[in-house]
Amino acid sequence: MAGASDRDDTSGMFSSINVTPLVDITLVLLVIFMVAAPLIASSPSIKVALPTAASADETRPSTLALTMARQPGGGYRLFHDGRPTDEAGVRAVVPGLLKRQPALQAVIAADRGIPYGDVMHLVDVVKALGVTHFALDTQPGP
Numbered sequence: 001m002a003g004a005s006d007r008d009d010t011s012g013m014f015s016s017i018n019v020t021p022l023v024d025i026t027l028v029l030l031v032i033f034m035v036a037a038p039l040i041a042s043s044p045s046i047k048v049a050l051p052t053a054a055s056a057d058e059t060r061p062s063t064l065a066l067t068m069a070r071q072p073g074g075g076y077r078l079f080h081d082g083r084p085t086d087e088a089g090v091r092a093v094v095p096g097l098l099k100r101q102p103a104l105q106a107v108i109a110a111d112r113g114i115p116y117g118d119v120m121h122l123v124d125v126v127k128a129l130g131v132t133h134f135a136l137d138t139q140p141g142p
Contacts, residue, residue, distance in 0.1 A: 063097055064131065066090065066122065068110040076114050078122070087125060094129040109137035 067079040078085055080093060098104050106126045110119045119136075126134055 063101060064094065064104055064106040064126075066106060066108045066126070068108070068114050068119065068122065070111040070113045076111065076118065087122075090122075090125060091129065094126065094131060098130050103133065104131050106131045106134040107137050108134060 065081050068076045069079065070076050078087070080090060108119065108122060123134065
C-alpha cells in the first residue's frame with residue numbers, strides 16, 4: 001500500500017490514536033514540577049533579612065541550621081531547623097548530631113538587625129560544643 005491511512009476503510013473509524021498532544025501535556029507538567037519542587041522542598045520559611053555579600057556562595061544542606069530572627073520589640077528568636085529553640089536547646093541537640101556526623105557543618109542565618117555580639121555568641125556556643133565547620137548565611141548581592 002503506497003499511502004497508509006489512519007482510517008479503516010471498511011468501517012470508517014480511526015484505527016490509531018494520536019498521542020502527541022498527550023506527550024506534550026505530560027512534558028509541560030513535568031517541567032512545571034521540576035521548577036516548583038526546589039521551591040517547595042526548601043527549608044522552613046522563617047523570614048529574616050539576611051545581609052548581602054558580593055562573594056556569597058550557595059551553602060550545602062546541613063543538619064544543624066540555626067536561624068536568628070529579629071523580634072519587633074527588640075531581641076531575637078532562635079530557631080533550629082525551623083522550630084523555636086533557645087541556647088539550652090542548641091546545647092542539648094548538638095552532641096547527638098556530632099555523634100552521627102563528626103564533620104557536622106552549622107549554618108547560622110541571622111537577621112542583619114541583630115547585634116554582632118549576639119551572632120558571635122551563638123558562633124562561640126556552636127564552636128564550644130565541638131562543631132568545627134560553620135558558615136554564616138548571606139544572600140547574594142550586586
